[in-house]
Amino acid sequence: MSTRTRLFVLLVALAAxxxxxxxxxxxxxxxxxxxxxxxxxxxAVGGDLxxxxxxxxxxxxxxxxxVRPSMMLKLRRADAVIENGLGLDAWADVAITGSNNADLMxxxxxxxxxxxxxQVLEVPTTRVDRSMGDVHPQGNPHFSLDxxxxxxxxxxxxxxxxxxxxxxxxxxxxxxxSFLAKLDGRMAEWTKLMEPxxxxxxxVFHPVYIYFLxxxxxxxxxxxxxxxxxxxxxxxxxxxxxQIKEERIKVILVEPWNDVKLAxxxxxxxxxxxxxxxSAVGAVxxxxxxxxxxDYTVNTLAQALR
Amino acid sequence: MRVPGxxxxxxxxxxxxxxxxxxxxxxxxxxxxxEQLRRQQEQYQKTIDALAERLKKLEAAPAPxxxxxxxxxxxxxxxxxxxxxxxxxxxxxxxRQPFSLYQQRGSGQLLFDIGIAGDFVGNLTQRNVEKAxxxxxxxxxxxxxxxxxxxxxxxxxxPYARGEVRIExxxxxxxxxxxxxxxxxxxTLVTLPYGTQLKLGQMRNRFGWSNQFHVHDLPWVDVPDxxxxxxxxxxxxxxxxxxxxVPDFLPFYVQVLGGVFNGDNEAAFGRGRLTTPLxxxxxxxxxxxxxxMALQVGASVASGETPDRxxxxxxxxxxxxxxxxxGWLHPLLTLASEGIYSQTDERFGWYGAAEVQxxxxxxxxxxxxSTQYPDAPGRQWAVEPYVSFFPSEFLRFRLAYKHTExxxxxxxxxxxxxxxxxxxxxxxxQATFILGAHPAxxx
Numbered sequence: 001m002s003t004r005t006r007l008f009v010l011l012v013a014l015a016a017x018x019x020x021x022x023x024x025x026x027x028x029x030x031x032x033x034x035x036x037x038x039x040x041x042x043x044a045v046g047g048d049l050x051x052x053x054x055x056x057x058x059x060x061x062x063x064x065x066x067v068r069p070s071m072m073l074k075l076r077r078a079d080a081v082i083e084n085g086l087g088l089d090a091w092a093d094v095a096i097t098g099s100n101n102a103d104l105m106x107x108x109x110x111x112x113x114x115x116x117x118x119q120v121l122e123v124p125t126t127r128v129d130r131s132m133g134d135v136h137p138q139g140n141p142h143f144s145l146d147x148x149x150x151x152x153x154x155x156x157x158x159x160x161x162x163x164x165x166x167x168x169x170x171x172x173x174x175x176x177x178s179f180l181a182k183l184d185g186r187m188a189e190w191t192k193l194m195e196p197x198x199x200x201x202x203x204v205f206h207p208v209y210i211y212f213l214x215x216x217x218x219x220x221x222x223x224x225x226x227x228x229x230x231x232x233x234x235x236x237x238x239x240x241x242x243q244i245k246e247e248r249i250k251v252i253l254v255e256p257w258n259d260v261k262l263a264x265x266x267x268x269x270x271x272x273x274x275x276x277x278x279s280a281v282g283a284v285x286x287x288x289x290x291x292x293x294x295d296y297t298v299n300t301l302a303q304a305l306r
Numbered sequence: 307m308r309v310p311g312x313x314x315x316x317x318x319x320x321x322x323x324x325x326x327x328x329x330x331x332x333x334x335x336x337x338x339x340x341e342q343l344r345r346q347q348e349q350y351q352k353t354i355d356a357l358a359e360r361l362k363k364l365e366a367a368p369a370p371x372x373x374x375x376x377x378x379x380x381x382x383x384x385x386x387x388x389x390x391x392x393x394x395x396x397x398x399x400x401x402r403q404p405f406s407l408y409q410q411r412g413s414g415q416l417l418f419d420i421g422i423a424g425d426f427v428g429n430l431t432q433r434n435v436e437k438a439x440x441x442x443x444x445x446x447x448x449x450x451x452x453x454x455x456x457x458x459x460x461x462x463x464x465p466y467a468r469g470e471v472r473i474e475x476x477x478x479x480x481x482x483x484x485x486x487x488x489x490x491x492x493x494t495l496v497t498l499p500y501g502t503q504l505k506l507g508q509m510r511n512r513f514g515w516s517n518q519f520h521v522h523d524l525p526w527v528d529v530p531d532x533x534x535x536x537x538x539x540x541x542x543x544x545x546x547x548x549x550x551x552v553p554d555f556l557p558f559y560v561q562v563l564g565g566v567f568n569g570d571n572e573a574a575f576g577r578g579r580l581t582t583p584l585x586x587x588x589x590x591x592x593x594x595x596x597x598x599m600a601l602q603v604g605a606s607v608a609s610g611e612t613p614d615r616x617x618x619x620x621x622x623x624x625x626x627x628x629x630x631x632x633g634w635l636h637p638l639l640t641l642a643s644e645g646i647y648s649q650t651d652e653r654f655g656w657y658g659a660a661e662v663q664x665x666x667x668x669x670x671x672x673x674x675x676s677t678q679y680p681d682a683p684g685r686q687w688a689v690e691p692y693v694s695f696f697p698s699e700f701l702r703f704r705l706a707y708k709h710t711e712x713x714x715x716x717x718x719x720x721x722x723x724x725x726x727x728x729x730x731x732x733x734x735x736q737a738t739f740i741l742g743a744h745p746a747x748x749x
Contacts, residue, residue, distance in 0.1 A: 057632075059632050059633040060632075066630065066637075068592065069559040069561070069590075069592035069749060073552075073559040073592075076501055076554045077554045090746070091746045094747070094748055097468065097494075099552060100498075100502060100550060100552040102496065105497055107465045134699075229698075230698055257634075
């Protein structure tokens with residue numbers, strides 16, 4: 001081997017040694033969220049340092065997502081998975097197991113459960129069974145719809161990201177602070193907007209909105225489903241229609257994946273109006289981020305309840 | 307003036323004592339202060355310990371429900387088990403709730419899931435088919451019987467492995483004693499490197515897609531004819547090791563599988579020795595055509611020896627297509643097909659199935675079966691329309707009609723009792739329930 005060739009080989013080796021760590025450092029954290037709300041919050045926290053994908057779309061029912069092998073491929077390539085917990089995305093376990101990604105298995109470093117530290121609502125205090133429908137034994141899992149819980153959720157995400165990339169903890173913390181400052185600003189507007197309708201009663205199709213309603217001082221008077229997850233019985237609907245009329249309730253909230261036609265029929269019969277609201281990020285047109293989704297539902301309700 | 311020496315001495319002593327006394331007073335004060343601080347510190351430590359203990363208890367207990375509308379759960383008095391105070395005679399005399407697994411689970415004492423599946427089948431057919439014992443549920447024609455009652459235990463063994471055990475029973479012959487069988491028992495090592503996993507134990511082999519499911523999870527009343535003819539009524543269930551690999555560098559999902567088993571299946575192999583094992587392989591891929599349409603394609607192979615040391619190699623294909631309109635809770639259309647070809651016997655069988663589910667609680671479908679016999683000349687075909695009704699996710703009723711035609715008489719047709727199953731018309735009623743936990747199935 002000539003001296004020039006040796007020198008060339010040495011230079012290539014040195015370049016490789018320098019390039020590999022810098023390539024690793026430049027690589028974004030690959031994150032998969034089980035639902036789009038968490039994708040949006042993870043993007044806010046991770047900023048340019050992460051690439052986030054969601055296993056579901058906002059128009060889907062997160063309780064009953066179909067586990068597709070394409071989910072397993074996303075999870076196979078991921079550094080972290082963000083799960084809602086409390087049984088909402090229990091199906092993700094099947095996808096995670098099928099992904100063969102050791103880091104994401106139960107107890108793995110890439111597993112981020114954002115329900116830690118959440119003050120859970122509707123926790124059954126007595127024995128529950130399936131005669132009561134799809135009751136979540138650990139409590140209502142739809143807490144991501146409460147913007148007041150975003151600090152807890154985003155802190156869990158920061159901790160999870162920092163476990164994988166401790167060198168970026170400060171950046172994640174800074175992103176979180178900026179996001180929460182922006183959210184605080186909007187929260188003041190939303191609270192002001194909802195102030196005149198505080199205490200109003202609404203009817204929901206499925207108990208998705210309890211955290212949101214509690215935050216803004218609204219009352220869930222009834223649900224079209226007499227038992228969560230089970231199609232409503234005609235007798236129950238008759239009772240709800242009577243209640244809506246008696247209590248002069250104006251609004252029925254329905255998710256895009258639920259039986260919107262039935263909600264409209266009940267509303268028509270009872271003299272109320274059914275609204276498809278942003279039950280998740282991407283559930284309706286325009287609700288393409290966490291703040292936009294909350295904004296959509298707040299504005300819809302503030303106008304409808306006036 | 308002359309100062310007496312004694313006075314000088316006294317003054318000197320006084321001058322020395324005063325600072326010493328002052329110093330002693332200051333030392334005492336400091337000592338008292340330190341003591342006080344120490345006591346305060348001890349008090350703080352006690353407060354910290356008490357608060358930490360309280361936090362620990364609060365974290366261990368379920369989160370309290372705030373003043374929000376409660377879920378529709380029945381109000382019942384708290385059970386004595388939830389109380390820490392000793393039971394009084396009055397408490398003991400009061401009626402109590404029966405033992406509840408949920409409560410055990412809720413308090414974090416049960417570290418795995420338990421589920422029970424019950425599957426009952428009733429079938430009606432012609433008398434000659436019953437005499438020949440040639441119906442789909444051979445020997446149980448014109449009966450209603452528990453086909454499969456299964457108890458499943460599954461969960462995480464430790465950070466490195468998952469475990470699953472399923473024990474089942476069911477009626478094999480009219481009025482006969484029902485035996486309890488070990489349906490499956492295996493562990494899966496889930497934290498192996500490079501996208502690999504290892505499954506060890508007794509398992510339903512991943513040959514095709516329908517063979518992986520227990521009969522209560524199938525979308526039809528009965529197992530497709532091709533699987534029953536090539537692998538027997540139970541399908542391919544083997545003891546051994548199966549490894550899977552999911553590569554992360556391909557733009558689409560691929561799972562590669564290889565396995566080594568005893569080869570106990572009597573219908574296809576039956577040698578049952580690891581020295582001449584049954585080797586299996588499978589490649590499955592998945593194409594997401596649109597957000598609402600997806601196709602899964604798989605190819606499988608199984609090669610083992612029969613008791614006569616004849617090598618038998620079976621290859622199979624499987625296809626599954628689903629169309630689930632955006633926002634729907636269930637697929638509107640499902641199409642499926644599987645086939646098995648025996649290279650050794652040059653015999654082939656397949657089925658094609660379609661199911662439409664326009665409403666959440668109702669689905670309608672049909673399956674067409676056509677298969678040659680691997681060990682005998684001739685073939686059979688069948689068509690089976692059905693309707694399913696799901697009151698909930700955990701309860702299902704299914705009504706089906708099956709028309710089967712065979713090109714040859716079965717051996718059982720020649721019993722001399724006038725029976726024949728060359729043409730069979732059968733009516734099935736199936737009732738399936740699930741109690742407790744049941745793992746979700748992919749696609």
